[in-house]
């Protein structure tokens with residue numbers, strides 16, 4: 186089965202067919218391989234490329250190979266580095282209870298991004314491929330990973346989370362969990378440790394922190410980076426050029442206008458121990 190389904194020729198042929206058809210394609214030769222056309226998922230953006238994923242399943246693991254094509258159906262080989270990586274792959278389980286932020290390996294000669302994903306076979310996973318093709322700008326496409334096991338019931342909790350979430354030894358706190366829909370606003374985000382502002386945070390992938398919002402109904406995606414409160418003033422006082430983004434206990438997310446609805450938010454920051462901490466929230470925009 187491996188030999189029959191892993192051939193690059195087969196994938197290329199299917200990729201061309203899908204592009205010619207200009208429509209969503211879901212083909213399975215065997216129960217374990219699927220090819221799908223990504224659904225554009227960047228809130229506020231417009232699709233300028235085509236993104237195709239081939240997924241292979243075995244024993245609770247999926248291997249995803251993503252290739253993207255430009256306006257003339259040419260495979261894209263040139264990507265701008267965004268936050269130190271060519272592709273950010275956000276993977277969430279269908280009940281939003283699991284979140285992964287991965288960075289697939291890129292083959293610059295074939296244009297293929299490859300990522301192994303450990304998945305629970307009884308759940309679907311939504312996969313967001315976030316890239317910046319050179320000269321095109323940010324593009325985000327969503328894929329669904331599902332193998333043939335029966336799905337478990339996956340109630341999505343839309344109960345608002347507390348404004349403070351413990352991710353030991355830190356506590357991540359938002360200024361609010363109910364926000365205004367359809368208007369830009371800023372949202373305070375603070376990290377504490379032992380009841381005091383955390384003084385040991387480090388930048389993560391070139392930003393003070395990373396925030397991924399997903400609308401649970403539309404599955405639209407937004408990825409933002411907070412600014413650090415007071416960082417500018419401190420740097421000017423010190424008279425230092427900034428080599429890296431600062432991280433700080435007091436941050437602010439500048440949100441674009443977001444449609445009404447329930448959103449899952451994951452805030453990721455790096456601790457003094459170099460580990461990446463992920464704080465999950467559920468927000469309501471109304």
Ligand SMILES: [Cu+2]
Pocket residue numbers: 268392394395396408409410
């Ligand atoms: Cu980020």
